[in-house]
Amino acid sequence: MFSAKLQERLKLLDEHLVCWNDHQFVLEEKKEQGEAELILELPDPGILFSRLEDKKLRYFKNQKCADYLLYKYKGNNWEMHIFELKRTIGLSQWEQIKEQAKGAIQNGMAIAGFLGIEICLDRVHLYSAYRNDKINDFANPGKQRYQMYKKASPEYKEKECDWNKQLIKLDFLGKREFLHHKIRLNPEDGRGSYAIA
Known part of the structure; x- marks a missing residue:
């Protein structure tokens, strides 16, 4: 259960959001082009x-923002x-998701300040939920050959490796790496479930 002070602050927020x-x-x-649940x-x-992407704070230079922000109270x-x-x-x-993550972190820190909760950057987790992974999987043989050619470049290798790691490079307020979790959704209907530990 949340403290009385936090509950009072939550009552000031739009219950639809x-x-x-x-x-x-x-x-x-x-x-429609990216329907998911x-x-x-x-x-x-x-x-x-x-x-969150529609309701972000306009004071920040980075106006990109992820879809959802969750604060979880553990211990x-x-x-x-x-x-x-x-x-x-x-x-x-x-690359776009990483910029959106930075925008969400800055908005999340600002909202946490209003709520009176303390967030340590070591306790920030990033998630990408998706149907198709075009970095690793290629269905079209022509695209496969093109991707194999592109994959020879060092820049591609660095980005590809970043996507395939749990600690990703994301420089924000002095922290250089963040935990990233991939969530594969059903390719047909975009539905899925995930349990956060």
């Missing part, structure tokens, strides 16, 4: 901010979990 004190949340992307299971209470500490839902992830989308 924020839900809290739940152990299951549904994250949705309704755009992810069910999150949490063992601990959380606060979910939806439509006596708060964690920040940032979610981006995409239909397909290729190298250009991966």
